[in-house]
Amino acid sequence: MSDVGYSAPTQTQDAQMGDFFALLKPRVMSLVVFTALVGLLAAPVTVNPVVAFASILFVAVGAGASGALNMWWDADIDGVMRRTARRPIPSGRVEPGEALGLGLGLSFLSVMMLGLAANLLAAALLAFTIFFYAVVYSMWLKRATPQNIVIGGAAGAFPPVIGWAIATGGVSVEAWLMFALIFMWTPPHFWALALFMKSDYDDAGVPMLTVTHGRRTTRTHILVYTVLLAVLALATGFTAIGGPAYLATALVLNALFVKGAVDIWRRDEAQAEADGYVVEKKFFRLSLWYLFVHFSVILVEAAMRAFALGAW
Structure with a gap:
């Protein structure tokens, strides 16, 4: 160590x-x-x-x-x-x-x-x-x-x-789609945390993006990854593990998520520090629900398909 x-x-x-x-x-x-x-x-x-x-x-x-x-x-x-x-x-x-x-x-x-x-x-x-x-x-x-x-x-x-x-x-395409949802969600989730916990990573010498490239760059990265995640999440609605319930939920949740990322991107450090990083913390809390809701609706869609086929 x-x-x-x-x-x-x-x-x-x-x-x-x-x-x-x-x-x-x-x-x-x-x-x-x-x-x-x-x-x-x-x-x-x-x-x-x-x-x-x-x-x-x-x-x-x-x-x-x-x-x-x-x-x-x-x-x-x-x-x-x-x-x-x-x-x-x-x-x-x-x-x-x-x-x-x-x-x-x-x-x-x-x-x-x-x-x-x-x-x-x-x-x-x-x-x-x-x-x-x-x-x-x-x-x-x-x-x-x-x-x-x-x-x-x-x-x-x-x-x-x-x-x-x-x-x-x-394994199949559907399995890798679920993999991709988590993979693309991870960076904005943790970078949002790093924005208001930056001193921890500084003190520990961990090269988090906020430490090596600064908060301004981190905010831009959060926005880019969130937009890419939203595109992937919505596209998943048209695949075998998606469906109308998933697509409707994903539209609402990803609109909120992208809005949160835009709000983070538009802020400067003086403003964020003055209000205690309230926007960043709100985005982080939303990210905690993001995966749970998406995967819950994937499960709902699977149950609806199985019910229709008489498998459940």
């Missing part, structure tokens, strides 16, 4: 079960589980409920493994940043070696069990996702390039592809 601004806690507290659970990043895990489940249910194949439950459970375990490995590697910078300083390792409640062991153990368990419960392709995709997040993103991209969030976003975009592979044993 890098030693940027990090000093080990002087006093180690006894770890509780909640501390080890926190290592798994449960909020991130919940998004992984949801998007993987949508990928599974949106696939044109009916999956045995027991197989589906077990498979999604092992995907969740794999997501937790990624989180533990990320927290192990990033303990140095987590200790510097205000929003992460109370995480289990920098706060001294969990030893780094314990987090590493947990992450490696859960990685092996989740991949092996998903292969047994579903198929080898789904297991291979889960293994690659864990590797990409823990090694490619956490150990390399995050500290090496301002494109860390752009490229690293692929790790969070794989769950619906894994879900689709669980159901079908393969």
Whole structure:
């Protein structure tokens, strides 16, 4: 691990079960589980409920493994940043070696069990996702390039592809469309956060776009990626996983999202700092709902198709 601004806690507290659970990043895990489940249910194949439950459970375990490995590697910078300083390792409640062991153990368990419960392709995709997040993103991209969030976003975009592979044993255009939605959503979501948390990344030495190119450039990038995301989201409405309910929802939500990005782009730093980055925080909060709503409507469309065919 890098030693940027990090000093080990002087006093180690006894770890509780909640501390080890926190290592798994449960909020991130919940998004992984949801998007993987949508990928599974949106696939044109009916999956045995027991197989589906077990498979999604092992995907969740794999997501937790990624989180533990990320927290192990990033303990140095987590200790510097205000929003992460109370995480289990920098706060001294969990030893780094314990987090590493947990992450490696859960990685092996989740991949092996998903292969047994579903198929080898789904297991291979889960293994690659864990590797990409823990090694490619956490150990390399995050500290090496301002494109860390752009490229690293692929790790969070794989769950619906894994879900689709669980159901079908393969992947298709529809699975990659769901991947693309998450992939294109990730940069504006995190760059909006970086706009009002810039000092954290400065202090930790993380080359976030706000640090390397400034907030003005970041605002422009948010707008560009949001417009591209809106085009992709609306185009998805005309594909096999879309439909009238999805398209209507996407029109409203993406209009709001683009408007928010335009509002961010039009602001100068003096104005944003004076009002406490209220517009940026509003856009960030909307981004938290963006994926949930889109994937929920994809699930609704799948249910409507299955009902029409008598499959549900």
